[in-house]
Amino acid sequence: MGTPYRPPRRSPSWSELVDDLEHAFAGIGAPRAACLPLRWGRETELTISAIQALDPLLKDGEQRTYRSGFLPQPVVRFTGQRDSTGLLRDGFLTSFVNVSRIQPIQDLAEYGTILDGWLTVLSRLGFHARHLSIHGTITPWRRRQVEGITLRFSHLDLTLGDIVLLWNTDHPDRLAVDLGTGLERLAWARTRGPWRDLVYGRFAQSAPPATLDAIRTAALLLGHGVGPTARGAGGITRRVIGTIAPEATRLGVSAMVREMFAYWALFSELRVPWPMVARLIESELPE
Numbered sequence: 001m002g003t004p005y006r007p008p009r010r011s012p013s014w015s016e017l018v019d020d021l022e023h024a025f026a027g028i029g030a031p032r033a034a035c036l037p038l039r040w041g042r043e044t045e046l047t048i049s050a051i052q053a054l055d056p057l058l059k060d061g062e063q064r065t066y067r068s069g070f071l072p073q074p075v076v077r078f079t080g081q082r083d084s085t086g087l088l089r090d091g092f093l094t095s096f097v098n099v100s101r102i103q104p105i106q107d108l109a110e111y112g113t114i115l116d117g118w119l120t121v122l123s124r125l126g127f128h129a130r131h132l133s134i135h136g137t138i139t140p141w142r143r144r145q146v147e148g149i150t151l152r153f154s155h156l157d158l159t160l161g162d163i164v165l166l167w168n169t170d171h172p173d174r175l176a177v178d179l180g181t182g183l184e185r186l187a188w189a190r191t192r193g194p195w196r197d198l199v200y201g202r203f204a205q206s207a208p209p210a211t212l213d214a215i216r217t218a219a220l221l222l223g224h225g226v227g228p229t230a231r232g233a234g235g236i237t238r239r240v241i242g243t244i245a246p247e248a249t250r251l252g253v254s255a256m257v258r259e260m261f262a263y264w265a266l267f268s269e270l271r272v273p274w275p276m277v278a279r280l281i282e283s284e285l286p287e
Helices: 014-027 050-058 108-124 183-191 195-203 209-223 232-241 254-264 274-284
Strands: 069-076 095-105 132-136 141-143 146-155 158-168 171-182
Touching: 014 069, 014 108, 014 183, 050 069, 050 095, 050 158, 050 171, 069 209, 095 108, 095 183, 095 209, 108 132, 108 146, 108 158, 108 171, 158 183, 171 183, 183 195, 195 209, 195 254, 209 232, 209 254, 209 274, 232 274, 254 274
Parallel strands: none
Antiparallel strands: 069 095, 095 171, 132 146, 141 146, 146 158, 158 171
16 A cells, blocks of 8 residues: 555545535536435435436436436435444444435446546545555446446545446446445545544534434434424434434433534525424424
8 A cells, every 4th residue: 555544634624525525526527416305205215325316317218317417415324334232333324425426428438537537536635546446346237227337446444435337228328427425434534533523523422323323314304394204204204213312312402403404504405494403303202
């Protein structure tokens, strides 16, 4: 690897990091796109990946996409790796920002250009090429009407994300690229500091990790108007709030909700104000 990696002395704020990404992607021809709605309601109740912006092209064979360019997309997933006690491992969250570049392409050369552009973006963020690696296989995979090839990229020993070449099985000339990582994981790779401190800041030791993760996710869902219900997307919200430890929130959740609300507001406008979000969470908790 050559010279060892030394984290920067100063870590950017989340706002600064998003701005740096936006400017770096714009510099390589990928302007920022508006976020997809969090409530999806097609094959999944919620948006779980920025790649869903490519559905019309890849799944329906149409010559269009919902979004194209640099997309910092908040998502909710329950597939994060967990330890033997059931807690999420460092580097994984139920809700996070899927930093992606998504767009149709004409040929394989454009796929290579986008990969090269990503290395340029990482360089502008302070990552040096000597500490980056790309690995994978050129053997295509297939999921229903979509096929693809996936290459993963890492910073030292930490996998950051992947760049995927995709095409519609019935229309193999309709190609697209999905380059994705997690904003929080990207920041973690850059700072190499404690994961909980990075994600939760001053609240890192204020409650169990599962409760912190649940409040963070509930703030995102409720802020986007996905209120608790018996089933559907709202059922996911109720399920998330149900994992909050009541004994850890006797003094309320408003302070952390306000912090998380400011974070999620960096990516798209939230429909429900944070005081209402806090009240909705607290109304679901047992007395």
